[in-house]
Amino acid sequence: MRRLLLIGGGHAHVYVLDALARSPYPDCEVTLISPYPRQIYSGMLPGWIAGHYSIEQCAIPISLLASRAGIRFVQSACTELDSELKQVRCANGETIPFDIASIDSGSDVDLGLDPGALEFALPIRPIEGFVAAWPGLLERARQAKSGFMLSIVGDGAAGTELAFSIKQRFAREQLANAQVTLIGGNALPLSGLPERLRNTALALLKQHGIPFLANRRAIELIAGHVRLSDATSLACDVSLLVTGAAAPTWPSASGLACDEKGFIRVTPTLQSTSHPFVFAAGDVAAYAEPRPKSGVFAVRAGPVLANNLRSVLTGKTMQRWAPQGKALYLISTGKRHALAAWGPLYTSGVWVWRWKDRIDRRFMQRFS
Numbered sequence: 125m126r127r128l129l130l131i132g133g134g135h136a137h138v139y140v141l142d143a144l145a146r147s148p149y150p151d152c153e154v155t156l157i158s159p160y161p162r163q164i165y166s167g168m169l170p171g172w173i174a175g176h177y178s179i180e181q182c183a184i185p186i187s188l189l190a191s192r193a194g195i196r197f198v199q200s201a202c203t204e205l206d207s208e209l210k211q212v213r214c215a216n217g218e219t220i221p222f223d224i225a226s227i228d229s230g231s232d233v234d235l236g237l238d239p240g241a242l243e244f245a246l247p248i249r250p251i252e253g254f255v256a257a258w259p260g261l262l263e264r265a266r267q268a269k270s271g272f273m274l275s276i277v278g279d280g281a282a283g284t285e286l287a288f289s290i291k292q293r294f295a296r297e298q299l300a301n302a303q304v305t306l307i308g309g310n311a312l313p314l315s316g317l318p319e320r321l322r323n324t325a326l327a328l329l330k331q332h333g334i335p336f337l338a339n340r341r342a343i344e345l346i347a348g349h350v351r352l353s354d355a356t357s358l359a360c361d362v363s364l365l366v367t368g369a370a371a372p373t374w375p376s377a378s379g380l381a382c383d384e385k386g387f388i389r390v391t392p393t394l395q396s397t398s399h400p401f402v403f404a405a406g407d408v409a410a411y412a413e414p415r416p417k418s419g420v421f422a423v424r425a426g427p428v429l430a431n432n433l434r435s436v437l438t439g440k441t442m443q444r445w446a447p448q449g450k451a452l453y454l455i456s457t458g459k460r461h462a463l464a465a466w467g468p469l470y471t472s473g474v475w476v477w478r479w480k481d482r483i484d485r486r487f488m489q490r491f492s
């Protein structure tokens with residue numbers, strides 16, 4: 125009996141759980157380790173903040189999927205992988221041996237700041253940490269008589285979408301004194317997307333009353349202030365850090381070949397380039413053809429990963445996967461309105477939000 129260990133309940137692994145529920149891997153004992161019994165689908169998180177969805181509508185019940193697949197679920201985080209002894213150590217002290225391991229544990233927030241800064245800021249990851257903190261933040265905004273200022277550090281797709289959704293929530297709750305400011309290192313938000321779409325986003329931020337502090341980086345977070353790279357500072361009650369993806373430290377410490385940022389290098393079959401008995405997909409993986417850290421690629425890798433894990437266990441030929449060149453970006457702007465980009469093409473409107481809503485709900489339905 126071989127032992128397959130799934131590390132992380134991310135977007136690719138939910139496809140593996142689905143495949144296992146449909147048809148178990150032969151002669152194989154499977155264990156899933158993940159710190160939470162559910163996986164919050166980040167694509168719908170801004171909609172939860174804005175008030176369009178309940179948290180249950182945004183949650184994939186991975187412990188239930190594990191039980192449906194007939195596998196063991198360990199609610200903990202992997203802290204160490206020993207590639208010689210083929211075992212992992214978990215935060216709960218448990219040691220779990222494996223023959224084949226598959227890693228889909230996502231990324232951390234790239235703080236790029238003194239870790240002490242976290243005393244005055246909230247990182248968007250782990251998403252469960254943010255989900256737990258959000259009601260308290262909202263309550264502080266409700267109670268603040270003399271105004272409440274929330275700054276969002278990071279002007280990528282996630283930071284910009286969160287700025288719109290938080291502003292929408294403040295408006296919905298009629299918190300006229302609660303403000304949102306977006307801080308970004310670029311001249312326009314949404315770097316990497318078509319310039320005209322970025323200009324549209326800037327105009328929408330203005331229209332929604334969200335100041336955009338362009339070409340500035342947060343360099344220090346202190347009580348009541350964010351110090352910025354242009355030697356100015358912004359008074360704010362709390363900062364939300366959405367500053368891009370950083371690799372967790374344990375994969376590179378385990379001796380797995382990693383890229384210069386610490387993400388696990390994988391072949392087109394999603395196997396570690398140094399340890400073929402370890403597979404990786406999603407944000408934690410560095411594909412041969414680099415791609416942005418985006419859920420789309422984790423989702424697309426899922427069926428290939430599920431197939432290749434079965435193939436490696438049964439001695440069959442594995443499938444090769446090249447991530448698509450272009451990804452569809454759908455960015456909601458608060459009030460059931462969204463922007464879309466596909467390569468150089470872009471559009472926006474209420475219908476784009478409905479389209480995004482349909483795609484997100486369909487994805488969730490498959491795993492609910």
Ligand SMILES: Cc1cc2nc3c(=O)[nH]c(=O)nc-3n(C[C@H](O)[C@H](O)[C@H](O)COP(=O)(O)OP(=O)(O)OC[C@H]3O[C@@H](n4cnc5c(N)ncnc54)[C@H](O)[C@@H]3O)c2cc1C
Pocket residue numbers: 131132133134135136137157158159160162163166167168169170200201202203228229230231248250282283285286372405406407408417418419420421422454
């Ligand atoms: C606000 C926001 C909105 C976003 N919107 C979109 C969008 O609309 N479209 C899009 O394509 N991308 C979006 N993204 C990016 C997207 O969230 C990530 O690219 C995607 O989640 C990566 O998927 P993953 O499977 O690699 O990891 P994740 O989805 O992060 O899942 C990792 C899982 O592993 C678990 N885990 C973590 N550490 C460990 C450990 N040490 N041991 C065991 N388990 C562990 C986690 O708890 C989690 O369950 C958004 C991101 C944010 C922050």
